[in-house]
Amino acid sequence: MKSTGFFATVLLSAALLATSWAGADGDAGKGKGKEGKGKGEQRRDSGGQAAPLPIPLDPVYQKECGSCHLAFPVRMLPRRSWEKMLGELGHHFGEDATLPEGELQQVRTYALANAGESSPSRLAQRLSASVPPEATPLRLSEVPYFVREHRGAAKHVNPAGPVKSLSDCQACHPRADAGSFAEDAVRIPKAAPAN
Amino acid sequence: MAAPLDEQLATYRAQGAGAFEAKAGEKLWRSSLGKDAEGNDRSCVTCHTGDPKQAGKHPKTGKAIEPMAQSVNVQRFTDPAKVEKWFGRNCRQVLGRECTPQEKGNILTYLGSQ
Numbered sequence: 001m002k003s004t005g006f007f008a009t010v011l012l013s014a015a016l017l018a019t020s021w022a023g024a025d026g027d028a029g030k031g032k033g034k035e036g037k038g039k040g041e042q043r044r045d046s047g048g049q050a051a052p053l054p055i056p057l058d059p060v061y062q063k064e065c066g067s068c069h070l071a072f073p074v075r076m077l078p079r080r081s082w083e084k085m086l087g088e089l090g091h092h093f094g095e096d097a098t099l100p101e102g103e104l105q106q107v108r109t110y111a112l113a114n115a116g117e118s119s120p121s122r123l124a125q126r127l128s129a130s131v132p133p134e135a136t137p138l139r140l141s142e143v144p145y146f147v148r149e150h151r152g153a154a155k156h157v158n159p160a161g162p163v164k165s166l167s168d169c170q171a172c173h174p175r176a177d178a179g180s181f182a183e184d185a186v187r188i189p190k191a192a193p194a195n
Numbered sequence: 196m197a198a199p200l201d202e203q204l205a206t207y208r209a210q211g212a213g214a215f216e217a218k219a220g221e222k223l224w225r226s227s228l229g230k231d232a233e234g235n236d237r238s239c240v241t242c243h244t245g246d247p248k249q250a251g252k253h254p255k256t257g258k259a260i261e262p263m264a265q266s267v268n269v270q271r272f273t274d275p276a277k278v279e280k281w282f283g284r285n286c287r288q289v290l291g292r293e294c295t296p297q298e299k300g301n302i303l304t305y306l307g308s309q
Contacts (some may be wrong), residue, residue, distance in 0.1 A: 063247075066259050067258070068256055069253070069256040069258055070255045070256075090287075092231065094231050095231070095284075095288065096215065096283075096284040096285070096287045096288045097284065098280075098283060098284055099280075100280060106257075162284060167256070168256070168257065182220075
């Protein structure tokens with residue numbers, strides 16, 4: 001199964017890179033020491049490499065899992081979280097998100113092949129590594145690394161305000177739909193002034 | 196009206212539906228029969244608004260939903276699999292069961308009249 005998953009990933013990535021791919025993950029610019037966090041477009045990892053990471057996209061995943069919310073980059077959760085979530089789509093955070101069998105299998109194949117453990121992205125690895133082995137978070141906002149990174153941002157969340165919840169990535173991460181969460185691109189919108 | 200809608204309606208007739216009525220479709224559209232996980236009302240209107248020509252919005256995520264009226268959104272009802280997928284999910288959520296072919300046809304007739 002693992003080699004099949006890898007092979008599928010290679011094929012899928014090759015096919016999709018030829019058509020569409022999203023740019024930098026954005027984690028290359030992150031880091032507590034701000035090392036290499038330059039101005040402008042360059043993002044560097046701690047080795048000083050400018051490293052845009054192609055993110056394999058799947059059109060079925062984008063369409064089916066992006067119809068009610070942002071199609072979250074699958075690498076942001078571990079494989080077991082996707083297994084669980086895709087096995088209970090009829091009860092998806094209180095909604096019925098059932099997929100027809102063909103689409104379900106395609107999404108499942110894609111998600112499992114590109115989940116956190118399989119991703120070369122440093123951001124994905126930090127997220128995955130922070131999840132205790134006994135936990136299977138379905139919400140990115142429950143992943144310890146995510147929680148730590150958003151401690152400051154959490155005070156801007158307000159159901160009435162421009163940042164309605166921490167699951168509304170695009171409120172502050174303008175290129176979240178491209179899978180890019182570069183810290184230097186974060187713009188926290190100001191709430192409208194009270195009347 | 197555009198052919199895809201007629202084809203959908205023909206499918207429902209073949210499944211046993213009788214004459215379709217836009218009024219009955221509208222009534223169902225506006226009925227708050229379901230609840231979401233937090234106990235808030237759910238009806239078609241919750242996501243699609245009371246005016247099918249307007250864009251709707253998912254109440255939790257804020258994601259925009261293109262208008263349902265074919266008069267402003269020509270893509271509507273052209274993909275039978277998509278129609279069935281969404282009827283399946285949304286009827287189960289709002290009514291707690293699948294919609295009957297009659298109900299589906301009534302709703303599409305209502306949306307087609309907008």
